[in-house]
Each structure stands twice: as structure tokens, then as C-alpha cells.
């Protein structure tokens with residue numbers, strides 16, 4: 001039954017039946033699928049349609065008639081408005097079950113792959129405070145709730161927190177975030193208080209003006225702590241006073257940095273970083289390895305689960321000390337350096353030259369002498385000449401971005417013809433596509449989903465492929 005609204009109808013009392021991609025859920029109405037965010041199977045809702053296509057519809061829940069029985073109370077006061085932890089209303093075991101099923105569905109439906117028994121997903125021991133990096137945005141027009149606006153009082157409009165999903169100019173002022181160690185909350189709340197008391201200007205995202213732009217907090221399991229303050233312009237006195245306040249209030253900061261960024265976008269990768277106090281990096285540790293993390297370095301955002309992921313990758317690689325290993329999409333060389341002690345040589349390839357510089361530095365820091373790193377676009381650099389020059393690998397580890405691997409990279413893997421391929425993926429849909437292209441020559445021997453991001457729909461998956469006997 002449908003009631004008319006402005007443009008699209010409202011569907012009444014619809015039972016949500018399944019999870020769908022990208023953290024949404026779905027319902028079936030008159031044999032058509034409707035995708036809805038912020039609901040879970042078992043909820044009964046009125047849906048305001050926002051989009052109609054011949055094969056599917058999209059909408060949002062505007063009224064809940066009943067909540068799914070397995071729903072729990074989200075721990076976070078910002079749940080619902082903040083885009084960060086969309087699944088906090090689901091018990092963690094249910095989240096894991098869905099992620100496990102998502103991996104199986106993608107590999108079997110998209111890849112049409114034959115799978116061995118899929119290992120139970122490795123859940124994260126830390127379901128809160130698991131991230132090692134967060135970026136908060138300052139805004140001079142923070143998001144105001146209806147209740148706040150109805151109060152009619154003069155409100156503080158400056159805020160610092162996260163963008164409201166889909167609203168580049170609206171920032172939700174965050175009091176307590178459950179994603180990173182509580183020191184991030186203490187830093188953000190203290191800096192907000194100081195800035196308001198001292199009348200520092202918060203950024204105007206529409207007009208592009210204001211001193212305080214973003215702040216980035218990085219933590220490590222070693223206890224080291226980095227803070228990068230990003231300013232829109234170089235007000236030397238205000239910056240000095242604020243940085244002095246931060247240094248005095250938080251003596252535990254190991255690396256206190258700032259950046260002046262007057263560009264239109266927030267990225268600091270092309271900006272100079274100024275050291276205010278401490279070191280220009282922090283150190284992360286895994287087993288007896290150290291990783292140097294600078295303000296621009298990439299590192300997996302859940303260090304605890306990254307360790308589980310890397311251990312599984314190393315186990316699947318089945319190294320004996322004699323192998324030549326290629327680590328494709330090596331980033332800052334973390335996997336390459338992590339498995340190096342078990343291989344004869346590891347060659348890491350990666351697009352970003354700065355990441356390759358970090359990879360080499362980390363190898364040197366750990367006195368690893370059997371890793372080599374090269375930068376370039378994978379589809380260009382991993383070619384027959386490269387493989388002929390460096391030798392055919394016994395094992396290829398590949399960890400591509402969400403888009404998966406380019407056809408030319410898959411062709412190069414088939415040409416290189418390693419005995420084993422370990423495919424680490426953050427997107428089982430593109431992984432399924434790529435695996436089906438390898439499936440003529442390789443058989444899937446093991447599948448291990450890993451949860452790196454509790455309370456989100458994201459899932460990581462590690463697959464072990466072995467070359468078919470006929471190809472050996």
C-alpha cells in the first residue's frame with residue numbers, strides 16, 4: 001500500500017528482510033527490491049522512497065513500527081547522525097555472521113567459484129577503541145539538532161568532529177568517539193575549549209576561511225602518540241600559543257606537528273609538516289619488527305587486526321626460507337617486511353613513491369636485507385621484462401585497493417606463474433571477479449575472512465590459491 005508524498009510515494013509497514021551491500025538492508029515490495037540505510041532485517045518501517053529505477057528502488061526509514069528482536073542499544077551518543085559506526089545496533093556476533101555470509105555470497109555468486117570450507121571469520125578482540133588514526137574537522141557552523149534549535153537559546157556554533165554523511169559543509173560536534181583510544185577525545189575536547197575561550201576562528205567550509213581546519217590523531221600499540229594540527233593560514237602567534245598549550249597539557253604526545261594548508265582540499269600529502277615538539281614519527285611494533293609511521297605514512301588503521309591479517313597471510317604463503325616472493329600493492333612494505341624472515345627474497349611493488357621510501361626505511365630500521373621495493377603503476381611495472389629480470393616468484397601476495405586488480409596485472413600473475421597466490425582483499429566483490437579470472441590455472445585452497453572494522457559493513461578476506469597439478 002502506498003501513500004503519496006511530494007515526488008515519490010511512502011511505503012507503509014514494510015518488513016526489512018536481508019542485508020545488502022554497502023551496509024544497507026533491503027526489503028521486497030511488489031516483487032521489487034528496496035534498499036534502505038540505517039535499518040536491519042526484522043525492522044518494520046515506513047519507507048520514503050527517494051529513487052525508483054526499473055530494477056530497484058531506494059528509500060529511507062521515516063517511521064519504525066517495530067524493531068528487529070536482535071537490536072541492541074548503541075553505546076555511542078552520536079549513533080545515527082554520525083556515519084562512523086552504522087552497525088552499533090547489532091550484536092557483534094551477528095555482524096560477524098553477516099560479514100562471513102557476504103564473503104561466501106560474493107565468491108559464489110559473482111565469481112561462480114567453487115570454495116573449500118570457509119574458515120570462521122576472525123573477529124576483532126577490540127570492538128571499541130580499535131582505530132589508530134582519526135581526523136576531526138573544525139567548523140564554525142556545527143550541525144544543530146532540532147531540539148537545540150527549538151531551545152531558542154544562543155548556542156555555541158563552533159564545533160569539531162566528523163562530517164555528517166553526504167554533507168560536506170556540516171560537521172557533527174563530537175564529545176565522545178568510541179573508535180580510537182580515549183586520548184583522542186581528551187585532545188579534541190581540550191583543543192575545542194581552548195580555541196573557543198581564546199576566540200580562534202573555526203573553519204568555514206563554504207567560504208573557505210578560518211584558522212583551525214582539521215586535527216589528526218595517530219596512536220600506536222607501543223603507546224606513542226602523534227597529533228597533527230592543520231591550520232588554514234599562518235597566524236604565527238595564535239599557532240604558537242595553541243601548540244604551547246597542547247604541549248603543556250598533553251606531555252604524553254610523542255610527536256606534535258602542524259601543517260599550514262590553504263588549498264581547497266584537506267589532504268596534507270603535498271604540504272610541509274612542521275615539528276613543534278618531540279619526534280617527527282611514532283613507532284608501531286609487531287613481533288620483533290618496528291614500523292616508523294610519519295604524518296603522511298599509510299598504516300592499516302586497526303593495528304591489532306592487521307597483525308592477525310598478516311599472520312594469516314604469512315601462514316597461507318607457506319614459506320620455508322627458500323622462496324622468491326612478490327608483494328603486490330605493498331603500501332609501506334609492511335607485509336613484505338613482515339614475511340621477509342621466512343623467505344629468500346621479497347620484492348614489494350606499489351604506486352606511491354613516498355610509501356616505497358617508507359618501506360625501504362622500515363626495512364633498514366629492522367636490518368632486513370632481503371627486501372627490494374619499486375614504485376610504479378602495477379599494470380605497467382609488473383610486466384614480462386620485470387619478471388624475467390627479477391625471476392619468477394614462487395609466491396605472489398597481492399593486496400589491491402577496493403577496485404581490485406587490472407586485467408593486465410592478472411595476466412602478469414598468470415605469466416609469472418607462482419606456485420601459490422595469497423590474495424588479501426578489502427572488497428570481496430572485486431576479489432571474486434579477479435579470482436574467477438585466475439581460476440583456470442589456480443584452485444582455491446583456503447578462505448579466511450577477517451574483521452578489521454567492527455560496527456561497519458567492511459570485511460577483509462584472505463584467499464589462498466594453489467596452481468593446479470596440470471600446470472606444474
Ligand SMILES: C[S@@+](CC[C@H](N)C(=O)[O-])C[C@H]1O[C@@H](n2cnc3c(N)ncnc32)[C@H](O)[C@@H]1O
Pocket residue numbers: 298299300329330331332333334335349350351352355376377378379399400401426
Ligand atoms: C590495500 S592497500 C595495501 C596495503 C598494504 N598491503 C598494507 O597492508 O599496508 C593498497 C595499496 O595499493 C596501492 N595502489 C593503488 N593503485 C595502485 C596501482 N595502480 N599500482 C600500484 N599500487 C597501487 C595503494 O597506494 C595502496 O598502498
